[in-house]
Amino acid sequence: MKFFESIAKQVFNQEGINILEGHVAYSPEEAMEISSEMGVPVAIKAQVLTGGRGKAGGVKFAKNPGEAFKVADDVLKLEIKGEKVKHILIEERADIINEFFISVSIDRAKRRPVIMASSEGGIEIENLAKTNPEKIIRYYPNPLIEFLPYEAREIARKMGVESSLISAMGDVIWKLYNVFVKYDADTAEINPLVLTSDGLIAADAKLVIDNDSLYRHQDLVNLLHYKKKAVDFVKLDGDIAVIGNGAGLTLTAMDMIKLNGGKPATFLDIGGGASDQIINQALNIVLNYDPVKVVFLNVLGGITKADDVARGVIKALDDNERKVGIVIRLTGTNEEEGQKLLEEAGIPYEVSMEKAAKKAVELCDSLK
Numbered sequence: 001m002k003f004f005e006s007i008a009k010q011v012f013n014q015e016g017i018n019i020l021e022g023h024v025a026y027s028p029e030e031a032m033e034i035s036s037e038m039g040v041p042v043a044i045k046a047q048v049l050t051g052g053r054g055k056a057g058g059v060k061f062a063k064n065p066g067e068a069f070k071v072a073d074d075v076l077k078l079e080i081k082g083e084k085v086k087h088i089l090i091e092e093r094a095d096i097i098n099e100f101f102i103s104v105s106i107d108r109a110k111r112r113p114v115i116m117a118s119s120e121g122g123i124e125i126e127n128l129a130k131t132n133p134e135k136i137i138r139y140y141p142n143p144l145i146e147f148l149p150y151e152a153r154e155i156a157r158k159m160g161v162e163s164s165l166i167s168a169m170g171d172v173i174w175k176l177y178n179v180f181v182k183y184d185a186d187t188a189e190i191n192p193l194v195l196t197s198d199g200l201i202a203a204d205a206k207l208v209i210d211n212d213s214l215y216r217h218q219d220l221v222n223l224l225h226y227k228k229k230a231v232d233f234v235k236l237d238g239d240i241a242v243i244g245n246g247a248g249l250t251l252t253a254m255d256m257i258k259l260n261g262g263k264p265a266t267f268l269d270i271g272g273g274a275s276d277q278i279i280n281q282a283l284n285i286v287l288n289y290d291p292v293k294v295v296f297l298n299v300l301g302g303i304t305k306a307d308d309v310a311r312g313v314i315k316a317l318d319d320n321e322r323k324v325g326i327v328i329r330l331t332g333t334n335e336e337e338g339q340k341l342l343e344e345a346g347i348p349y350e351v352s353m354e355k356a357a358k359k360a361v362e363l364c365d366s367l368k
Helices: 005-014 028-038 065-075 125-131 149-159 163-182 211-216 218-227 247-259 276-287 306-319 335-344 353-366
Strands: 022-025 042-046 059-062 088-092 098-107 112-118 136-139 185-196 199-202 206-209 233-235 240-244 264-269 294-301 325-332
Touching: 005 022, 005 163, 005 199, 005 206, 022 028, 028 042, 028 065, 028 088, 042 065, 059 065, 065 088, 098 125, 098 163, 112 125, 112 149, 112 163, 125 136, 136 149, 149 163, 163 185, 163 199, 206 211, 211 218, 240 247, 240 276, 240 353, 247 264, 247 294, 247 353, 264 276, 276 294, 276 306, 294 306, 294 353, 306 325, 306 335, 325 335, 325 353
Parallel strands: 240 264, 240 294, 294 325
Antiparallel strands: 022 088, 042 059, 042 088, 098 112, 098 185, 112 136, 185 199, 185 206, 233 264
């Protein structure tokens, strides 16, 4: 699984790698507000999982809040290699003295990790490998024993950095390798790693985690959904909000509403593995959409756990002052625990999607 730059940077920073001050925005208005609060020139960076965003106009700069609004508006309208830009990262613009490249990945041919580093960063490493392969240092740490700081410093020396920078560069390399190991990564990369008057800073970050290890890193999966701010959200012209865990399941629920004579007010896909916080967030989104009279939450638990769903529902209904009808279809992983929580909270549920959809339409009709 690939993670957005904003999330990768959080992970890197948690492990001691310096990053620039930055905040995520989902609209030009948010970008302008963030820029105003930061009070410095900013970089506005499209958050996409594909490469080549720089060449596609996905990284731009703004000197003031008004300019940040305009630039953010332009960037949020982009589609980069088929991926629509749904949110942006607003960062302080760095005064760069020098740029470097550091990456840890898997060498498939050698079947072991490889650390690649270069004193030339900020460019496509594939091109550098073709034109000046000698400028890329490759080091193969033994995966069976600990990678030690002195090994990282030796890589820094081979990069040709100034002697005063070797210790700091080695520290970043060592920490990036630790991120790679700790998070079961396929790739952990900083390009560019920039030298500023404040030291070495990760100006960009890439993190790709082995899908088979995601069960060990559910906090990151949840963070990915949270950062998306439930962006798989579409307003429609009906009055029954439809929420589901997966696009197909959500669309099926919408069809069931229509078959029973109702009209969906929203399409909101919370994705797989949603936590109670994500459920809470999704419900608050639709509860704050005025046309909604009834919420139909359709969850078939797999990696999404029914007890997490129940906790999120209970918290959202407790916290939100607006009261609407709610119908829940809840089955799958931990369904007994989830259903018990709903029963204790006095919230009705159904196991059958067909029955739940019919009940949602009937409830909505009774409220008109």
